[in-house]
Amino acid sequence: MVSRRDFFGGAGAVALSAGxxxxxxxxxxxxxxxxxxxxxxxxxSPPNGRPYNPVVTLNGWTLPWRxxxxxxxxxxxxxxxxxxxxxxMKAHLWGYNGQSPGPTIExxxxxxxxxxxxxxxPEHTSVHWHGQRLPAGMDGxxxxxxxxxxxxxxxxxxxxxxxxxxxxxxxxxxxxxxMAMGMMGFWVxxxxxxxxxxxxxxxxxxxxxxDIEPGSATPKTATMTDFNLWTFNSRVFPGIDSMVCGLNxxxxxxxxNLTMTNHPIHLHGHEFVVAGTDGGWTNxxxxxxxxxTDIAVGQMRAIEFDATEPGDWAFxxxxxxxxxxxxxxxxxxxxxxxxxxxxxxxxxxxxxxxVMGDKGGSMGDMEMPLPENTLPMMTGTGPFGGMEMGGMFxxxxxxxxxxxxxxKDPGWYKxxxxxxxxxxxxxxxxxxxxxQSPGTAAAAPKPGEKVLKVRKGSGHGSH
Amino acid sequence: xxxxxxxLRSTALGAxxxxxxxxxxxxxxxxxxxxxxxxxxRIGKNTRWVKSDADKAGVVAAIAPLLAKPLSVEDAVTVAxxxxxxxxxxxxxxxxxxxxLVQAGRIRNPVFSFGRLTRGGEIELERSLMLPVxxxxxxxxxTRIERRSFEQAQLRAAGEALRLADDTRRTYFSxxxxxxxxxxxxxxxxxxxAAAELARRMAVAGxxxxxxxxxxxxxxxxxLVQLARARQTSTEQRERLTRLMGLSAAALVQLPNRLxxxxxxxxxxxALEAGAxxxxxxxxxxxxxxxxxxxxxxxxxxxxxxxxxxxxxxxxSFNESPNRESGYEIELQIPLFDWGGARVARAEAMYMQAxxxxxxxxxxxxxxxxxxxxxxxxTYDIARHYRDExxxxxxxxxxxxxxxxxxxxxxxxxxxxxxxxxxxxxxxSIEAQRDFWMAESALQMAQTGRAAAPAAASKxxxxxxxxxxx
Ligand SMILES: [Cu+2]
Numbered sequence: 001m002v003s004r005r006d007f008f009g010g011a012g013a014v015a016l017s018a019g020x021x022x023x024x025x026x027x028x029x030x031x032x033x034x035x036x037x038x039x040x041x042x043x044x045s046p047p048n049g050r051p052y053n054p055v056v057t058l059n060g061w062t063l064p065w066r067x068x069x070x071x072x073x074x075x076x077x078x079x080x081x082x083x084x085x086x087x088x089m090k091a092h093l094w095g096y097n098g099q100s101p102g103p104t105i106e107x108x109x110x111x112x113x114x115x116x117x118x119x120x121x122p123e124h125t126s127v128h129w130h131g132q133r134l135p136a137g138m139d140g141x142x143x144x145x146x147x148x149x150x151x152x153x154x155x156x157x158x159x160x161x162x163x164x165x166x167x168x169x170x171x172x173x174x175x176x177x178x179m180a181m182g183m184m185g186f187w188v189x190x191x192x193x194x195x196x197x198x199x200x201x202x203x204x205x206x207x208x209x210x211d212i213e214p215g216s217a218t219p220k221t222a223t224m225t226d227f228n229l230w231t232f233n234s235r236v237f238p239g240i241d242s243m244v245c246g247l248n249x250x251x252x253x254x255x256x257n258l259t260m261t262n263h264p265i266h267l268h269g270h271e272f273v274v275a276g277t278d279g280g281w282t283n284x285x286x287x288x289x290x291x292x293t294d295i296a297v298g299q300m301r302a303i304e305f306d307a308t309e310p311g312d313w314a315f316x317x318x319x320x321x322x323x324x325x326x327x328x329x330x331x332x333x334x335x336x337x338x339x340x341x342x343x344x345x346x347x348x349x350x351x352x353x354x355v356m357g358d359k360g361g362s363m364g365d366m367e368m369p370l371p372e373n374t375l376p377m378m379t380g381t382g383p384f385g386g387m388e389m390g391g392m393f394x395x396x397x398x399x400x401x402x403x404x405x406x407x408k409d410p411g412w413y414k415x416x417x418x419x420x421x422x423x424x425x426x427x428x429x430x431x432x433x434x435x436q437s438p439g440t441a442a443a444a445p446k447p448g449e450k451v452l453k454v455r456k457g458s459g460h461g462s463h
Numbered sequence: 464x465x466x467x468x469x470x471l472r473s474t475a476l477g478a479x480x481x482x483x484x485x486x487x488x489x490x491x492x493x494x495x496x497x498x499x500x501x502x503x504x505r506i507g508k509n510t511r512w513v514k515s516d517a518d519k520a521g522v523v524a525a526i527a528p529l530l531a532k533p534l535s536v537e538d539a540v541t542v543a544x545x546x547x548x549x550x551x552x553x554x555x556x557x558x559x560x561x562x563x564l565v566q567a568g569r570i571r572n573p574v575f576s577f578g579r580l581t582r583g584g585e586i587e588l589e590r591s592l593m594l595p596v597x598x599x600x601x602x603x604x605x606t607r608i609e610r611r612s613f614e615q616a617q618l619r620a621a622g623e624a625l626r627l628a629d630d631t632r633r634t635y636f637s638x639x640x641x642x643x644x645x646x647x648x649x650x651x652x653x654x655x656x657a658a659a660e661l662a663r664r665m666a667v668a669g670x671x672x673x674x675x676x677x678x679x680x681x682x683x684x685x686x687l688v689q690l691a692r693a694r695q696t697s698t699e700q701r702e703r704l705t706r707l708m709g710l711s712a713a714a715l716v717q718l719p720n721r722l723x724x725x726x727x728x729x730x731x732x733x734a735l736e737a738g739a740x741x742x743x744x745x746x747x748x749x750x751x752x753x754x755x756x757x758x759x760x761x762x763x764x765x766x767x768x769x770x771x772x773x774x775x776x777x778x779x780s781f782n783e784s785p786n787r788e789s790g791y792e793i794e795l796q797i798p799l800f801d802w803g804g805a806r807v808a809r810a811e812a813m814y815m816q817a818x819x820x821x822x823x824x825x826x827x828x829x830x831x832x833x834x835x836x837x838x839x840x841x842t843y844d845i846a847r848h849y850r851d852e853x854x855x856x857x858x859x860x861x862x863x864x865x866x867x868x869x870x871x872x873x874x875x876x877x878x879x880x881x882x883x884x885x886x887x888x889x890x891x892s893i894e895a896q897r898d899f900w901m902a903e904s905a906l907q908m909a910q911t912g913r914a915a916a917p918a919a920a921s922k923x924x925x926x927x928x929x930x931x932x933x
Binding site for chain 1: 650653654656657660661664665668669670671675861863865866867868869870871872873874875876878879882886
């Protein structure tokens with residue numbers, strides 16, 4: 001839960017902050033709630049101000065606010081954080097209020113918003129409110145619209161959330177470093193009319209990427225394109241929560257891209273439409289169905305669909321290396337290379353050496369020790385075995401009877417009989433009567449008839 | 464008496480005989496006991512003088528059990544001290560020297576010569592009787608010189624024994640290390656072979672370019688040369704040790720697989736330089752030489768007519784040219800024209816020269832022992848650093864690399880390259896350990912005999928060029 005830790009009582013990573021903010025100033029600051037867990041928090045229903053339908057931040061949370069004479073006041077603290085990327089790996093990042101990405105800020109169209117930003121980083125920062133219409137001086141670009149917020153200082157941004165839609169916030173100061181370190185967050189401006197674009201489930205998250213050397217914890221901030229951890233809200237599969245939906249729910253997923261490359265985001269089992277872009281809501285008449293939409297660098301997209309198909313549906317970036325965790329890029333291909341006699345020789349020098357990759361990239365069920373704080377390259381176990389996925393992958397779980405507002409993981413889908421792909425057993429098992437066009441029945445194999453069998457290569461570990 | 468010697472009418476014959484009585488006998492041990500003691504005091508080991516077949520059989524029997532098992536450094540030294548033929552030759556010098564001593568103490572036999580020469584019809588008969596009067600006059604001086612020479616021979620023989628012990632120790636460590644090195648190079652070869660073979664198969668499967676394949680092959684080819692060199696060095700060192708131990712075949716030597724462990728702490732040596740002044744044989748020889756010259760000088764001053772300083776100056780060393788000249792020459796002159804002033808001056812200059820040489824010996828000895836101790840401590844620290852820091856770190860790197868290989872973060876080629884580099888660091892560690900033991904022996908030598916060649920500062924481990932990672 002939100003730990004209601006007083007900002008000045010909390011031991012900040014930058015010790016000088018307390019001394020630099022005056023007591024008079026401090027008294028008037030709204031508190032800066034902290035989050036110490038990376039799990040998805042339930043939606044935060046607005047306790048005051050204008051009503052709206054809250055979003056669910058995947059593996060994240062929404063920042064509580066204070067109403068002050070009709071102004072919504074938030075307090076963001078930019079600070080070093082430790083973010084669990086998945087069980088077994090923690091990253092040393094920079095974020096806001098205890099997590100990276102920072103908390104989602106939810107406001108309603110027309111709200112007057114006042115944002116206090118305290119800098120507990122070792123260098124100056126700023127916050128740019130990506131996509132908002134606001135006075136130029138509130139745009140958060142250091143040098144251009146404001147001086148940098150020096151370590152220990154608190155700045156105030158204030159503007160009216162004019163346009164409903166999907167937004168982001170991130171620093172516009174030493175951007176490459178600060179974004180590589182995880183400084184970013186989501187922003188949703190809900191429509192004034194609670195029933196406009198109303199959906200049953202409204203998920204949101206950011207796409208981000210890190211380059212963390214296996215065995216270490218801090219991203220390499222100089223990396224430009226060759227990242228090795230591709231994340232949804234700074235989590236990698238299987239550390240990413242599922243998006244749980246009730247059958248026939250109208251579902252919205254809002255995605256913002258703050259990586260340095262585009263991501264074709266793909267949903268299985270349903271078609272969706274792109275209902276919102278960076279510029280706002282799309283005209284319903286102009287929406288076309290998709291199963292994949294590309295989200296370019298710096299873009300936001302809101303996709304919507306009716307969850308009409310029960311099951312566990314994969315949802316992921318379609319760049320296959322984005323659904324893997326750290327791997328070596330200079331590893332030669334060993335497929336089809338005969339290893340007889342060589343492994344024995346190598347074992348004399350490296351006793352724990354095992355041949356890998358000679359049948360392909362699959363690690364099968366091998367569990368081998370890895371460098372500390374390093375996740376396996378492809379992992380995740382489903383009800384049928386290894387999923388061999390990592391990075392930007394999760395599932396949309398559609399269940400009949402999933403109560404409205406219940407986001408608890410219902411477990412693996414229980415498939416109705418006869419709806420799971422199965423191994424062909426020759427002619428021994430009776431095939432269910434297939435629906436077929438008239439006149440083709442004669443061509444179907446008769447019981448006991450020999451059917452051509454295709455031999456598959458032997459499994460891993462047989463050498 | 465090989466130069467002009469004047470016959471003097473003998474009057475003092477009786478007195479001289481009296482003085483010299485008892486000088487002219489051989490010692491029962493031939494002077495070897497003293498060599499034995501000098502050696503044992505310094506390295507705690509017995510040596511043997513093999514003079515007969517029975518002695519030889521005794522040596523064979525004594526060394527057989529030592530050769531039956533993997534050889535320790537102590538056993539190697541023991542065998543060398545008993546069985547090295549060069550050392551036996553230097554013991555033989557003792558006999559020669561003692562014979563000279565005995566000879567000097569004996570009155571020469573009277574010589575009667577008869578000559579008959581014919582030239583045409585002329586016949587010339589020559590008869591002479593030479594009586595050993597001269598011997599009587601020079602006998603006390605000659606005996607004293609020969610005694611000194613005999614002592615020097617003993618010191619030299621002991622020095623030879625010490626030098627042999629040192630040589631044997633150092634060669635032993637060299638040989639064990641070279642053998643260990645060759646074994647480790649086999650492992651490097653194995654890794655390179657595996658990589659080259661895998662690269663070949665990858666090229667066959669179409670997964671590797673000719674460039675990558677050639678790189679792995681080239682590395683393997685280089686390693687083969689290094690392995691051949693390592694084996695040759697091992698053979699050389701083994702043969703050297705075999706020679707020092709006086710054995711007929713290298714196969715007789717069984718070397719252990721590894722060098723002895725480092726001592727838990729380096730020796731702290733108290734009064735290092737003072738000890739060296741007491742124990743070093745070259746210092747002792749220089750001191751004796753000096754006192755000999757001092758008495759010669761005194762005699763010269765007293766007689767002015769007996770020139771004792773033409774004895775060839777014995778350099779106070781035992782391991783220089785084997786063709787040392789030794790001996791003496793005594794002249795008696797009739798003071799008719801020269802009253803001996805120049806002779807005294809020359810004697811004084813020679814004495815002073817000996818003083819300078821002796822003090823040079825002392826200065827060098829002190830410096831050498833300090834240097835040897837410094838080398839001892841440094842090699843100890845380096846070897847321990849290899850053992851406690853570098854090798855464990857390399858091992859940790861290899862362990863981490865294996866984890867990265869497990870995660871498909873690096874390729875098997877990088878893993879193999881790393882295991883090779885780990886092997887090479889183990890190798891460097893062995894060299895450091897060898898250097899320590901050699902420095903340890905050199906320190907012993909610097910304290911007792913004369914500094915051996917400065918402890919060879921080991922060069923950095925031969926870096927093997929690595930192929931580019933894949
Ligand atoms: Cu992607």
